[in-house]
Amino acid sequence: MKTELILVDDDPVLLVMLQKMFSIVDPNLQLSPFHSGKEALAYLSGNHDTAHQKFILLDINLRDMSAWQFMNEFENVRKTCPSVILITSSVASANAEKAKNYAPVVGFFEKPITFQNIEQILKLVGKH
């Protein structure tokens, strides 16, 4: 089964960087970048393609919603949330603690995302 990685971050430069880094490490990975939580939610709810295993790389502080709201939205209104890997530019430790209370969260990374982080993320999504 092919793996699809949904990238959600409101920082356009970071989105470009992440796409570049992932494609350097794994050119076969399907990447779907989004600038807002709303766009990503709309895409996920409209897309019933089950051929792809989906993962979400999600920035905690999006401009339109927090990662927590994003996940709650998923669990309340839509179906089960795909596995989520949180990324944040904040260095406040409270976020990492809070993440433990959210079942979909399988990973937590502080920015900058390094190539080493990319390898770790790919391991989490079952590649490499």
Add this chain to the structure above:
Amino acid sequence: MHKDKKAYHILVIEDNFGDFVLIEEYLAENILEANLKQIETFQAARKILQNPPGKFDLIFLDLTLPDLSGEKLIVEILELAGDTPVVALTGFSDLDFTIKSLSLGVSDYLLKDELTPTILYKTIVYSIQRKKFTDQIQRSEKRYSDLFQLSPLPMWVFDADTLKFLSINQAAINHYGYSEEEFLALSIADLRPKGESHGIAKELENLLLDPSSVQKNVFRHLKKSGETITVETTYKRLPFNERNAMLVIINDITDRNRHIETIEKQNQNLMEIAWIQSHVVRAPLARLLGLVNLLDTETSDLNAESKKLMGYIRDSAGELDEIIREISRKSETIEHLDKNED
């Protein structure tokens, strides 16, 4: 008969020599050492009392002297006598007035026509002793009154039924700006800002039920100038001239509260600054760090000089990152302290 061996110093203000001799003789019967000094006029008495050769134990005062008599004489002599007891000497014709003189502060009176050695001696001993006690009581009363009047904290007593002020100390007058008369015309409800005087009766309920209880409250009060202050009041029930009264001590905490508010506001600002550091400032920094990493792998063909410069950029960004992390750590300890206090 057993004689009193104690030495007495007695001033006799009496213009009638016969009366003086009589007193002298009668005293000798009961007192071994009676040092008498006779003075015939008020002026002479004033001289001797203003510059006493020694303190007198007692003063006998004839109420009619050649240069002064009656109430004026009594008042003047009492003033000069200080804490020495004054016993009036009088005849039947002046009896009504003499009895009245007791209220002016005269210790006792003797009717010249009924004088006996026993009555004279008893009067002396009794007056001296009684004067000592009344002085003690007056001093003690003054001490307690001073505790209230001279307290640096505003204090008052009010009637728990009518809420009217009954007594106000100087500190309260100074602090609130009302004179004593103005205070006495007010009730405690008048000190509360509009709409904040309800519930006073309920506040007093518990205090009235349990006389030993002490209650602390924080209220807003209005000064005469209209300035609003925040006060911490301590209430205690107090029997006051048979009324249901409350003693209140007022502590103005306006400044203290203002300081706390300022500090809390500053803390809030500091927390916000820390939050901006760890969230907002770090976002472009994380981007910069990521870009440097990416450039490192993409530009392996850079010359040595450019690589060195690239290294400097990475190191600078790394330093900045450390600083922001440090600020964030510090703000987290503040947050922690805050939570512990709650």
